[in-house]
Amino acid sequence: xxxxxxxxxxxxxxxxxxxxxxxxxxxxxxxxxxxxxxxxxxxxxxxxxxxxxxxxxxxxxxxxxxxxxxxxxxxxxxxxxxxxxxxxxxxxxxxxxxxxxxxxxxxxxxxxxxxxxxxxxxxxxxxxxxxxxxxxxxxxxxxxxxxxxxxxxxxxxxxxxxxxxxxxxxxxxxxxxxxxxxxxxxxxxxxxxxxxxxxxxxxxxxxxxxxxxxxxxxxxxxxxxxxxxxxxxxxxxxxxxxxxxxxxxxxxxxxxxxxxxxxxxxxxxxxxxxxxxxxxxxxxxxxxxxxxxxxxxxxxxxxxxxxxxxxxxxxxxxxxxxxxxxxxxxxxxxxxxxxxxxxxxxxxxxxxxxxxxxxxxxxxxxxxxxxxxxxxxxxxxxxxxxxxxxxxxxxxxxxxxxxxxxxxxxxxxxxxxxxxxxxxxxxxxxxxxxxxxxxx
Amino acid sequence: xxxxxxxxxxxxxxxxxxxxxxxxxxxxxxxxxxxxxxxxxxxxxxxxxxxxxxxxxxxxxxxxxxxxxxxxxxxxxxxxxxxxxxxxxxxxxxxxxxxxxxxxxxxxxxxxxxxxxxxxxxxxxxxxxxxxxxxxxxxxxxxxxxxxxxxxxxxxxxxxxxxxxxxxxx
Numbered sequence: 001x002x003x004x005x006x007x008x009x010x011x012x013x014x015x016x017x018x019x020x021x022x023x024x025x026x027x028x029x030x031x032x033x034x035x036x037x038x039x040x041x042x043x044x045x046x047x048x049x050x051x052x053x054x055x056x057x058x059x060x061x062x063x064x065x066x067x068x069x070x071x072x073x074x075x076x077x078x079x080x081x082x083x084x085x086x087x088x089x090x091x092x093x094x095x096x097x098x099x100x101x102x103x104x105x106x107x108x109x110x111x112x113x114x115x116x117x118x119x120x121x122x123x124x125x126x127x128x129x130x131x132x133x134x135x136x137x138x139x140x141x142x143x144x145x146x147x148x149x150x151x152x153x154x155x156x157x158x159x160x161x162x163x164x165x166x167x168x169x170x171x172x173x174x175x176x177x178x179x180x181x182x183x184x185x186x187x188x189x190x191x192x193x194x195x196x197x198x199x200x201x202x203x204x205x206x207x208x209x210x211x212x213x214x215x216x217x218x219x220x221x222x223x224x225x226x227x228x229x230x231x232x233x234x235x236x237x238x239x240x241x242x243x244x245x246x247x248x249x250x251x252x253x254x255x256x257x258x259x260x261x262x263x264x265x266x267x268x269x270x271x272x273x274x275x276x277x278x279x280x281x282x283x284x285x286x287x288x289x290x291x292x293x294x295x296x297x298x299x300x301x302x303x304x305x306x307x308x309x310x311x312x313x314x315x316x317x318x319x320x321x322x323x324x325x326x327x328x329x330x331x332x333x334x335x336x337x338x339x340x341x342x343x344x345x346x347x348x349x350x351x352x353x354x355x356x357x358x359x360x361x362x363x364x365x366x367x368x369x370x371x372x373x374x375x376x377x378x379x380x381x382x383x384x385x386x387x388x389x390x391x392x393x394x395x396x397x398x399x400x401x402x403x404x405x406x407x408x409x410x411x412x413x414x415x416x417x418x419x420x421x422x423x424x425x426x427x428x429x430x431x432x433x434x435x436x437x438x439x440x
Numbered sequence: 441x442x443x444x445x446x447x448x449x450x451x452x453x454x455x456x457x458x459x460x461x462x463x464x465x466x467x468x469x470x471x472x473x474x475x476x477x478x479x480x481x482x483x484x485x486x487x488x489x490x491x492x493x494x495x496x497x498x499x500x501x502x503x504x505x506x507x508x509x510x511x512x513x514x515x516x517x518x519x520x521x522x523x524x525x526x527x528x529x530x531x532x533x534x535x536x537x538x539x540x541x542x543x544x545x546x547x548x549x550x551x552x553x554x555x556x557x558x559x560x561x562x563x564x565x566x567x568x569x570x571x572x573x574x575x576x577x578x579x580x581x582x583x584x585x586x587x588x589x590x591x592x593x594x595x596x597x598x599x600x601x602x603x604x605x606x607x608x609x610x
Contacts, residue, residue, distance in 0.1 A: 325577030340576070395579035398534030399483030403578065 066098040133189045142182030153177060238306045252312075253359050254280040254305045257352055258375045262293065276300040277376055280308035281359025285320070288312035289383050291376075315360050316389045319343075319407075322364040324392060329385030333372035338385045341366050353382045360386065441471050441585070443549040443606075449475075450543040450607055457531055457538035463495060463504060468525035474590040475606065476527055478583055482592060484540045484609065487530035489514065492521070495528055504530040546572060546582070546605040555584070556602035564593050572605055580610040 069077070069090075077086055123131065157173050180187050231246070239246055258277040263270045274297040281287040290307025294300035318324045318340065326339045338353070341364040347354045349367035352375055357365055369378055396403040449466045456464040466472055468490060476488040489496050489505040492515070499506035505528055507514055517525065532539035547553045559569035563582065566574040575582060575593065582593040586603030596602065
């Protein structure tokens with residue numbers, strides 16, 4: 001649930017990247033010790049008795065703490081600074097009274113002081129806004145260098161190469177060579193850190209967009225050709241109206257679940273037509289149902305399949321395997337109840353709901369169909385129930401409360417790797433979604 | 441503690457939220473007041489104000505009557521006006537759906553259901569205990585009348601108290 005996560009600055013590249021590991025120590029619900037990201041302490045352990053508080057620091061400053069430089073220190077400074085700079089430093093030292101220094105030593109007493117010691121001389125990426133290059137660095141008319149430009153660069157490099165030049169010069173040249181024409185800052189220090197890289201991973205300047213043709217691809221191509229031949233008007237219309245590619249539509253699993261004849265009694269006699277109800281899903285959260293009638297049964301099946309594909313909608317899934325809580329659906333006299341279940345439970349329900357869950361990518365579910373078990377109404381009611389799930393985030397927003405998924409408390413809030421662990425679900429699964437007062 | 445009146449309150453709140461009312465009133469009683477305060481605490485309703493037969497004046501900013509309104513104030517409860525008092529509840533809606541879903545009684549006037557902490561532990565884990573069905577959907581709550589006032593089922597487990605199961609919201 002995103003509500004439990006603090007918002008991070010998307011633009012700021014220096015903020016820590018979002019990772020699954022928790023940073024804030026949480027209340028533990030298990031006896032094993034918490035594993036912190038890095039066990040080695042970053043800072044040496046400072047005993048309380050060795051440390052000084054801000055008050056002590058400010059109180060204890062005396063004029064005698066600010067002594068003039070000793071001869072040794074001066075000798076050290078001489079190595080770093082020119083005699084002029086040294087003279088300026090000494091003049092500056094002499095201009096300030098040690099008493100003033102002791103009084104004005106920079107620990108503030110006012111109510112707006114910081115509650116930690118910092119001279120604000122460095123930029124802390126976690127605390128401070130990071131410094132971004134000015135917008136004026138951008139150059140929108142920058143272009144890539146042509147081959148001739150690169151040749152010129154090489155020529156200049158070789159012309160300016162000193163006689164004893166070696167590999168290090170070459171490395172420096174390659175590192176500093178520019179690939180665009182235009183403002184230098186625009187390439188080296190761009191305004192936005194979100195500027196995409198010039199090259200895709202693995203791509204180089206010398207890449208000629210060579211494509212390796214494998215036998216597998218050839219096979220696929222011939223399959224695609226075969227597809228083109230059977231591209232009907234109905235399929236074309238489906239692709240146009242949905243925007244799906246024909247390859248995607250091929251991957252969808254569709255199934256005709258209900259089909260029977262319906263009869264219209266006219267004064268000319270009975271007109272028999274085929275009724276068909278199909279489902280379509282991508283096995284990963286999309287599910288749709290479609291129904292069609294036609295004189296020809298094959299036509300009815302095809303039409304209903306295409307309508308199911310058109311009607312595909314995302315279905316909320318908990319952990320991509322089951323549903324959020326128990327939901328009920330009712331169409332006509334068919335009343336059914338879908339129940340959430342722990343991992344590894346499987347689909348223990350009748351065949352129509354099983355097929356729907358398989359198409360939608362739900363793996364753990366139980367269902368009871370009460371009163372009428374009419375197949376058509378069962379499918380419709382199951383679809384209604386699946387779509388009627390309540391999203392915990394919506395509940396949290398509506399009630400102004402923070403909802404916590406207790407299951408995520410284990411494994412330090414990380415999602416389980418898919419199918420790598422087979423554990424029994426803790427009894428407190430979705431239903432026991434705990435509630436806590438929103439404190440943040 | 442009249443469960444008959446409480447059942448009337450439950451069905452009235454169901455009707456009011458289906459009709460998408462913003463403000464509704466229920467008869468005043470200590471039980472109703474405590475339950476409404478518990479509901480407000482869980483975020484199901486926006487305000488609980490004790491007023492007369494007509495709605496109390498709206499809060500200047502909130503647009504619904506508020507118990508802590510500094511300008512309008514709240515009439516005090518006296519022996520002469522206690523019979524005409526009603527509780528005015530502000531109902532909440534989110535994405536044009538009522539936040540207060542379906543309220544249903546668990547105890548009935550003729551069959552009161554008490555539950556202990558052990559049973560309550562099972563209930564909040566989603567299992568059935570006695571006559572009480574488990575809380576199996578996200579955002580479902582169960583309210584109990586206990587020695588420490590009217591509490592939500594999870595609060596009861598936290599405080600280790602059982603009590604009379606009043607109603608369930610889902």
